[in-house]
Amino acid sequence: EDQVTQSPEALRLQEGESSSLNCSYTVSGLRGLFWYRQDPGKGPEFLFTLYSAGEEKEKERLKATLTKKESFLHITAPKPEDSATYLCAPCDGANNLFFGTGTRLTVIP
Amino acid sequence: GAGVSQTPSNKVTEKGKYVELRCDPISGHTALYWYRQSLGQGPEFLIYFQGTGAADDSGLPNDRFFAVRPEGSVSTLKIQRTERGDSAVYLCASSANREGLFFGPGTRLTVL
DSSP, X not given: OOEEEEEOSEEEEETTOOEEEEEEEEOTTOOEEEEEEEOTTSOOEEEEEEOSTTOEEEETTEEEEEOSSEEEEEEOSXXXXXXXXXXXXXXXXXXXXXXXXXXXXXXXX | OOOOEEEOSEEEEOTTOOEEEEEEOOTTOOEEEEEEEOTTSOOEEEEEEETTEEEEOTTOXXXXXXXXXXXXXXXXXXXXXXXXXXXXXXXXXXXXXXXXXXXXXXXXEEEO
């Protein structure tokens, strides 16, 4: 059965305190893994797609990495505006995206 | 350019009523998706269109839910005989390819 687990559920960081969010997955025929950011009351905002183990992508203070069982979203020197819920979504062989429940990040000034 | 738009932004209805939720995808995007998101959960897949046809409707929870995309652009999600458990945010997303799905702001449906 396809499963996605994100940890931690919630994370509070001081501004400038780097950390990582984890996405563990079991998906048949992985075709890619998506990361999204979601602010309260808004739809998810696309961040990255990773296609193969070992791949990395960066955008400003965010870097996403992928292994065969996990993906990490590294946040370097976060700012308060990085506060949001971060969702990962592996895509299976049938082109279905399976979203995790997300990590709610709060960055304190 | 304009992103995905959804109307209405909020819909309150009574149990047993019929509702329609509309999605305008990004122009030129051939793929369109509907998801449902409950509080504290990630989006849950409902249905996927490629052009005018439903390529995958395996996520629709039961036959009260139906979606159409008659001209390959705008889509309407239709829910018959609404139940309180249908209350959620309904998200629409579109894509030109599998590089990324771009989501709209969602329609918050409340069934009283």
